[in-house]
Amino acid sequence: MDKNNKSKQNKGGRTPKADPSIHRHVFRLTDEENAKFLSLFEASGMTNKAKFIISLLFGKEMKSVKIDKGTIDFYMRLTAFYSQFRSVGVNYNQIVKLLYKSFSEKKAAAFLYKLEKQTAEMAMLCQKIIQLTEEFHTNYLKK
Template identity: 35%
Template structure:
């Protein structure tokens, strides 16, 4: 007689099975505080953070001041504009070389060069903000 083949998922090794669950209750303020701490610690989720605390593993905690948060938002906005400008710049240069004659392309490239100088000034502002953030 033929043996029936087992269908479905292969059984996991005993080492990989986590069959015990530990639960506890928090009020709204405690949960908000836990979420804030977990977010600052860099843990992937609450479980990872709580295991690290209980078993005395290293935990990374970073405190972000409001002023620094504003600086980071400004810096991120400038960086995204910087990237967009660089992308558009490359597209414009490519179009100039492929569609216009040499004289016309050189005239337009001259105007583009002036805009590039402004672009460099924006880059200097970004570097200034970065240095301010590092000083704090």
């Protein structure tokens, strides 16, 4: 009875894998090849070099993420500009309310005429920005 009890008792430790990786292969690289390998490895975003090599050998899907500092900078500046553009729109609404509240209708219309000219210029500027953004997208992001 004690023999059966001892064989069923848990010995502790990690449970063995069903299909362990026991075959090892070694290869050597030159400095140039190693630099290229490391750059590919870093670009893949993987954390394990062995899994990276296996994915390359057996054609598994490998993701490669390239971070372009210029694109990030462009995106951040465009986002900041967009927030400023929105704040101008809020201020525009507040000015129109104040004009009609504080001045006579004739004076308010004169000020609104000037404001309308500036708004037309801003709309043209907005169209140029959209055109430049589309140009940037086609020339630099679609590579």
